[in-house]
Amino acid sequence: TDANRPLIAGNWKMNGLKGSAAEFDAMLKGAAEVAAKADLLVCPPATLITAFADKARGSKVAVGAQDCHPKASGAHTGDIAAEMLADAGATAIIVGHSERRADHGEGDALIRQKAEAAWRAGVTAIVCIGETQGQRDAGQTLDILRGQLDGSLPDGSTAANLVVAYEPVWAIGTGLTPTAQDVEQIHSFIRELLTSRFRVDGARMRILYGGSVKPSNAAELMSVKNVNGALVGGASLKAADFLAIAKGC
Ligand code: PEP
Numbered sequence: 001t002d003a004n005r006p007l008i009a010g011n012w013k014m015n016g017l018k019g020s021a022a023e024f025d026a027m028l029k030g031a032a033e034v035a036a037k038a039d040l041l042v043c044p045p046a047t048l049i050t051a052f053a054d055k056a057r058g059s060k061v062a063v064g065a066q067d068c069h070p071k072a073s074g075a076h077t078g079d080i081a082a083e084m085l086a087d088a089g090a091t092a093i094i095v096g097h098s099e100r101r102a103d104h105g106e107g108d109a110l111i112r113q114k115a116e117a118a119w120r121a122g123v124t125a126i127v128c129i130g131e132t133q134g135q136r137d138a139g140q141t142l143d144i145l146r147g148q149l150d151g152s153l154p155d156g157s158t159a160a161n162l163v164v165a166y167e168p169v170w171a172i173g174t175g176l177t178p179t180a181q182d183v184e185q186i187h188s189f190i191r192e193l194l195t196s197r198f199r200v201d202g203a204r205m206r207i208l209y210g211g212s213v214k215p216s217n218a219a220e221l222m223s224v225k226n227v228n229g230a231l232v233g234g235a236s237l238k239a240a241d242f243l244a245i246a247k248g249c
Pocket of ligand 1: 235
């Protein structure tokens with residue numbers, strides 16, 4: 001669970017019904033072959049976590065969640081606590097995805113509380129950061145990322161309990177990706193900030209790249225320095241694509 005071993009994490013977003021178990025079965029079947037290269041994590045919608053986690057027991061695939069509420073329980077209709085997700089079998093929770101930041105107005109302070117909630121439940125937090133197209137065009141990318149890291153990563157973050165996912169918002173679901181040079185520059189900037197704040201743990205923390213990762217570009221992106229895996233949206237819905245991405249590590 002550190003930067004020396006890549007993590008390929010799939011974010012299914014709001015996709016998947018009980019019938020998707022067949023696709024997940026295909027992932028489990030192919031996982032042994034890629035397990036030497038990378039850790040695999042699938043984050044289905046919350047409704048499927050229990051079923052997938054039951055299937056995945058003893059396999060090389062871990063199951064995660066896409067969001068959580070900061071509190072452990074209480075009067076929060078429709079929300080799901082990190083403890084519930086852990087109870088269902090999740091071993092990691094994505095927090096601060098740009099779609100949550102945009103669709104639900106989530107800010108850094110709330111995301112930080114959600115990351116702490118994941119720890120409280122005993123699971124890893126995968127904290128997403130990333131600039132929008134407008135911020136990029138205005139030359140604000142590094143300032144935005146610095147602010148998001150400062151604000152959404154809790155004190156006490158370690159290589160074991162936290163993963164950073166750099167996901168340029170303009171690259172998510174668009175087929176666009178930054179150049180390898182851009183990714184290298186940004187991941188090295190993130191690494192510097194992590195190391196200066198978290199010292200040895202910051203040096204070992206995984207930094208995933210996310211945004212239109214697919215089998216045809218994964219190997220190049222994964223070979224970039226300080227890229228320690230991928231957060232994959234659309235291409236994680238198909239076992240063949242998801243496994244091919246992991247094979248490219
Ligand atoms: C994501 O939303 O986490 C993501 C990376 O999506 P996609 O791979 O579809 O761009």
